[in-house]
Amino acid sequence: MKKHIVAGLVGITAGLLGSTQVAAPLLAQDNARSSNVYEQLDLFGDIFERIRAQYVEEVDESKLIEAAIDGMLTSLDPHSSYLSPDDATAMRVQTRGEFGGLGIEVTQEEGFVKVVSPMDGTPAFEAGIEAGDFITHVDGESLLGLNLDEAVDLMRGPVGSEIVVTVVREGEAEPFDVSIIRDTIKLTAARVRTEGHAIVARVTTFNDQTTPNLVEGLEAQIEAAGGMDQVNGIVLDLRNNPGGLLTQAIKVADTFLEKGEIVSTRGRNPEDGERFNATPGDLIEGKPIVVLINGGSASASEIVAGALQDHRRAIVVGTKSFGKGSVQTVMPLRGDGAMRLTTARYYTPSGRSIQALGVSPDIIVQQPPRALPGEEEEEETTARRNRSEADLRGALNNDSLSEDEIRQIEEERAEAEEVAKLRDEDYQLAYAIDILKGLVALKP
Numbered sequence: 015m016k017k018h019i020v021a022g023l024v025g026i027t028a029g030l031l032g033s034t035q036v037a038a039p040l041l042a043q044d045n046a047r048s049s050n051v052y053e054q055l056d057l058f059g060d061i062f063e064r065i066r067a068q069y070v071e072e073v074d075e076s077k078l079i080e081a082a083i084d085g086m087l088t089s090l091d092p093h094s095s096y097l098s099p100d101d102a103t104a105m106r107v108q109t110r111g112e113f114g115g116l117g118i119e120v121t122q123e124e125g126f127v128k129v130v131s132p133m134d135g136t137p138a139f140e141a142g143i144e145a146g147d148f149i150t151h152v153d154g155e156s157l158l159g160l161n162l163d164e165a166v167d168l169m170r171g172p173v174g175s176e177i178v179v180t181v182v183r184e185g186e187a188e189p190f191d192v193s194i195i196r197d198t199i200k201l202t203a204a205r206v207r208t209e210g211h212a213i214v215a216r217v218t219t220f221n222d223q224t225t226p227n228l229v230e231g232l233e234a235q236i237e238a239a240g241g242m243d244q245v246n247g248i249v250l251d252l253r254n255n256p257g258g259l260l261t262q263a264i265k266v267a268d269t270f271l272e273k274g275e276i277v278s279t280r281g282r283n284p285e286d287g288e289r290f291n292a293t294p295g296d297l298i299e300g301k302p303i304v305v306l307i308n309g310g311s312a313s314a315s316e317i318v319a320g321a322l323q324d325h326r327r328a329i330v331v332g333t334k335s336f337g338k339g340s341v342q343t344v345m346p347l348r349g350d351g352a353m354r355l356t357t358a359r360y361y362t363p364s365g366r367s368i369q370a371l372g373v374s375p376d377i378i379v380q381q382p383p384r385a386l387p388g389e390e391e392e393e394e395t396t397a398r399r400n401r402s403e404a405d406l407r408g409a410l411n412n413d414s415l416s417e418d419e420i421r422q423i424e425e426e427r428a429e430a431e432e433v434a435k436l437r438d439e440d441y442q443l444a445y446a447i448d449i450l451k452g453l454v455a456l457k458p
Contacts, residue, residue: 058082080351088161091356092122093342095163099350116169116177117199118143119256119312121338122162126150130336131254131310133199134218141194143181145254145310150189151180171196206231208239209249209436210429211454212447216251217266220258220314225265232269232297247302247450249443250318253332257313260341260360267321268292270303270328276321278365279341279358286358302453303328304446307373308381312336319373320362329453330375331446339369377449381442 062082065073084096097105117136120127129147132139150157152168160168171177175196182189204217204227213235215228232248239245250270257263260277267276271292278289305319305328316335322328341358361367437444 083353084161084163087353087355088163091340092162093338093340093354094356095161095354097344097352097354101163102344102346102350102352105344105352115199116143116194116196120149120162120166122165123148125158127157127162127165129310130256130312133256134205134216134254136199137194137197141192143179143192143194144183145308146184148182149179150182153178154180173198202227204228204231206235208235209443209447210433210451211239211244211246212450213239213245213248214251214443214447215248217255217315219255220262220266222259222262224258224262225269228266229269229297236298242299242301245298245301246454247304248298249304249306249446249450250322250328251306251443251446252311252315252319253306253308253442254310255312255315256310256336257315257338260314260317263314263317264290267318269297270322271325272296274325275363277317277363278361280361281358302450304449305330306442306446307332307335307375308442309333309336309372311373312338316368316373317360317362320366320368323373323376324363329377329449330373331377331379331449332375332442333378333380334374335368335372337368337370337372339367339371377445379442379445381440 062078065078066075080096080098087094087096116138117133118138119130119133121130122128127149129138129143129145129149131145132143149165149169152165155168157165157168169177169179173196176193177196178191178193180189180191203219203221203224204215206213206215206228208214213232215232217224217228236242236245264276272294273292276290276292278287280287303322305322307315307319307330311319311332312335316338319328319330319335323330339359339361340356341360342354343357345353345355347353359367359369433444433447436447
């Protein structure tokens with residue numbers, strides 16, 4: 015019995031010694047890491063004092079600290095940053111849907127400012143700025159070497175003032191200047207209209223107004239059409255939508271889903287992950303959906319497109335989306351400032367991350383450039399091609415149809431011709447409407 019007890023004690027002692035031998039190096043590593051951090055902080059303090067005492071001009075100490083904080087955050091990724099009290103206020107105003115500026119969403123790519131998308135109806139949109147453009151100069155001043163917030167600050171200014179941006183665009187041999195008049199940007203987050211028997215819902219951003227605008231617009235158009243039985247389906251146009259609030263993306267997707275996951279987020283720690291699921295109720299009662307995306311569709315737009323695509327609730331048409339699959343959390347700081355920090359990646363219901371890859375359309379449809387005036391067809395050629403049997407002298411009448419049947423055929427033909435005209439204005443949208451019509455035609 016004593017031998018067993020002694021053996022047990024020896025085993026415990028050996029275990030404790032073994033644990034000590036393993037833990038000691040780990041503790042030493044932690045102490046060394048902490049010591050190194052404090053040394054780096056001391057170094058920062060030394061540099062700060064040297065700048066304050068010896069820089070050629072007197073410096074604003076608070077701005078120095080803000081610049082250091084912002085530099086620390088922007089070194090992490092293009093979407094993390096420090097928000098000064100003014101910037102934090104402006105961001106809160108923007109999420110409510112009204113703010114001053116040019117009306118473009120920008121990011122930084124390899125040191126250059128890249129346009130994610132111009133917002134519909136804004137000064138930048140009207141001036142011809144396009145998704146994918148690179149802005150190199152503002153009023154002749156180079157943006158190279160500036161961080162994103164500094165570049166955006168240069169583009170801000172009083173409403174009514176003029177700004178000249180230098181743009182580099184793929185396919186253009188030389189950079190060119192674009193003059194823009196700054197204005198107050200008032201966004202209607204979602205506009206809904208009817209094209210033939212298709213409802214077109216154009217969502218330009220995801221702010222507090224998005225879901226109310228969308229639902230109200232859809233209900234009005236459905237009622238005007240005489241009910242869902244008279245509607246082929248909807249086109250959800252998310253082109254050049256730079257994203258916005260995650261909560262609004264979830265609500266928009268939930269508008270068309272009865273159940274299932276919409277999106278999940280995964281942070282650094284597994285326990286921080288979240289899943290967001292749809293609630294019962296499909297506003298359009300299972301009618302077909304075509305989602306339009308392009309390279310300017312980012313973030314929240316990709317959440318909606320990815321969710322509807324994974325649930326086979328919609329056909330996604332257009333070109334590959336931007337590929338911003340990260341979640342930023344805005345954290346209030348002392349002094350009324352805030353910190354925008356990337357805290358998670360989001361995943362579509364099938365578990366795929368969109369980060370840097372984007373959403374791939376089910377059907378790729380490029381938007382062709384509009385024809386130049388000199389390239390348009392001669393009216394005589396078009397008229398000759400459109401001649402038919404009915405135009406021939408002495409052609410027989412069709413006496414097998416009643417007047418109502420003939421009128422219905424003519425109305426359907428006129429509707430088809432209207433969609434054909436739309437191809438010249440917006441080929442991608444016309445293509446999406448044609449898909450809806452085809453889906454309805456295939457139903458038994």
